[in-house]
Amino acid sequence: MDNGKWFCSKCRESRVRQLEEKLEAALLQIQELKELNASLEEKLRAATVGDAAQPIVQAPTARKPILVIGDSIVRHVGNVNKHMDVVCLPGIRTEQLRRYVENRDLGTPDTVIIHVGTNDLRRRNPDFVMGDMGDLVMKAQEKFPKAKIYISGILRCRGIPWRRVDVVNRMYEWVAQRRNVFFVDPNSWLQDGDFGRDGLHLNRSGFTKLGGLFSRIGGPKLPATGS
Template identity: 55%
Template sequence: MGCYLEDYRARVGTWAGRTSWRSVRGGDRFGHGSCLGNTILCAAALAVLLIISGVEQNPGPGSENILQVLCNVCDRNLKSGTQCDTCGRWFHNSCGNVKAHMVESGRWCCDRCRWDRLRQLEEKLENALHQIEDLKRQNKRLEEQLRGAAAGCEVSGRDTAQKLQGGAECLVLGDSIIRDVGTDHGNIKVECFPGIRTEQLQRVMENRNFGNPDTVIIHVGTNDLRRTANLDYVMGDVYALVQKARTKFPISKLVLSGVLRRRDVSWRRIGALNDRYDWVARTTGVTFVDPNSWIDDRDFSRDRLHINRGGAKRLGKLYHRVCGFDGGGQKLNE
């Protein structure tokens, strides 16, 4: 039997040679051709099994796998509707009372969410009202504290002014009639302007600083009687003077003193003018005193136009009592 030399050597030679020869000789039976055939056979068998069992390849989603969306009101299938922007629930437009303009606006909330929102707003409003009431109470307490502090400042300022004025607590402004009324009373300070009229005293009051006395007594009008025959003009000037005094002395007690009788003016005219003074005092809220009930005929000097020293002492005593002092010069408790 003939063979190639290499085949012979493989058969009778080394173990490696014999192994190589066997693999070459058996390549036709156990090579790549047999493996490919087996693969094709398995694929065909698998296809037959799939067809027999009725399994479809990639069947796709069935109708039972589609998500069902229900209306939150009627619980029926929702083919078209509107979703609440707050809670996310869906509603038929008819069930949720959804208007066309609401849908076009791009935002819509269901009734439940709207009621919840309204309840939250009511709670916030109630809390805000409680806070306002608390602030009102705090404001009231602060106002009381401010009033107390202001009262303390007024007392302090008044005491300081009294010290600067040598302890004077009663200021008397007027014409020459009042020149000596403070001689026997150290608590009365007199500012006398002989021949002054009501309108002139108003200008003096604007330009001068008189401090802040407890009481301010204004005695003026005698010289106005000689200037005009119309008493209403005098009353108007006195009214303006009192208003100016209320602005000038906001914390002081104001007293309007009536006109004393004199020789060159009739009693009737003096009484009519003092009646007008009384009306001005009641209208403006100040005190009116008529000195004619304290001054006798013997208290006038020889010219019957001015009061003498005894009359000044009696008039000073009247003003002293009006200011609220007792006989010893101490302040009476009001």
């Protein structure tokens, strides 16, 4: 019975098959749309952060003592320190940043702070992420032989288990020790309220605190903004 109409068993079986075929076709269409969307996202990402990618914030030609370079987390950290150049490359991965450092003239800063890794961690094994960071640090040492170099640890954020972030940060600290550079973990400097609604990016409080941390380790120093 369907809307007051009676169907024999043969008709019901036929109707079920029709519905199953429609469902299978719909699922197939959904899968095709997902694959198309993934392909478009990859093309957009490549166009945005490929070898020819341009930073959101271009490093000025005038020399400044601190250079911060990394993904979208560092976008506004230079607002708190006039002595800081910031090169922000949203979505960039560690291997791409190594090529960027290799192929760009970024001046001769006294301190270089590298913040990258979250985008790698979403899709790669931590061992590979650590290897890429080691290669990036070696390139930075080659590019800035007189600079003090810092690895800034990955921030705990929505979508990535904290334990996974902590494991990679311990790996980064090991890389820093092996390469004779420095490691700083910003997670002890920031709180949940320093992130925006997406749980991924910093709000005004967050980037002010992170910028204060980078100023503290790179100097000239500003008054502490968090702990």
